[in-house]
Amino acid sequence: MAPSALAATTAAPADEAFAFARSLAADGARPAGSARERAGQLRAAARFRAAGLTVSYDRFAVPGHGRSRNVVAVQPGRSSCLHVLMAHADSMPEGPGALDNASGVGLLVGLAPLVAAAPDPACETWLVATGAEERLYTGRPDHLGASALVRRLRRQGRTDDVRWALSLDEVGRDARFDLYSPAARPRRAVEDAVLRAARREDVTVRWRRDAGTGNSDHRELALAGMPAMKLGVVDHPCRHRACDRAGQLQLGAFRRVTKVVVRFAGLPSTPRGSAGPGG
DSSP: OOHHHHHHHTHHHHHHHHHHHHHHHHTOOOOTTSHHHHHHHHHHHHHHHHHTOEEEEEEEEETTTEEEEEEEEEEOOOTTOEEEEEEEOOOOTTSOOIIIIIHHHHHHHHHHHHHHHOSSOSSEEEEEEEOOOOHHHHOOSSOHHHHHHHHHHHHTTOGGGEEEEEEEOSOSSSSEEEEEESSSSOOTTTHHHHHHHHHHTTOEEEEEEOSTTOSSTHHHHHHTTOOEEEEEESOOTTTTSTTOSGGGOOHHHHHHHHHHHHHHHTOOSSOTTOOOTTO
């Protein structure tokens, strides 16, 4: 499909992602283990189910802060192949975390109908709204939700099936984005595939090697030997601050990122039952 046609048909999911992210941020801060973190994740779970995906939960302790969970929505596909799109639902307590990371959860919600509409998918797809990612708040060395996701993958014997895992973290603002991973150079079917999709859609995405072991949910999967990466904004002065409110979000950014992810992940450009433009 030509980029102009894809842009037209992915606009509605992007608009839905933008609206959900704004609404989630408007509800206030969502620190790990809080009632608001849980409420945000349950809202996302309801949207995943409404799209036709199967939803389950992985619950885990957040020492000193109660309990959190991952919401895992599954679109079945070939059992030997797995794609993972993930975004953390928690925020720092200082602010409502509109960009960090209501934007990523919103994008998962917007993409859910497209994931569910994939005809006879070659790979199984998981959409994961993780909890307890913010290490500055939890005080833990790992991103706890991502560590719980690794445990699920190991428990189900799926670690070798993961073809790629993409963390969507701060994707709701600006026209340029960075793609982070611990790889020495972009891998053809992983980072390079995202970069090719971005070029096809005329969206600026730059690959950057992680400093150290990484600083988002992709870190835990990469440390466990899976091909994982993070897509997000180049910089954000309101990160972890009270000014990270809904007004920080830009519809154009959601439309850009949606086009890139749809093309990269090989998703249909319209939800099930939609004929697209002119249909």
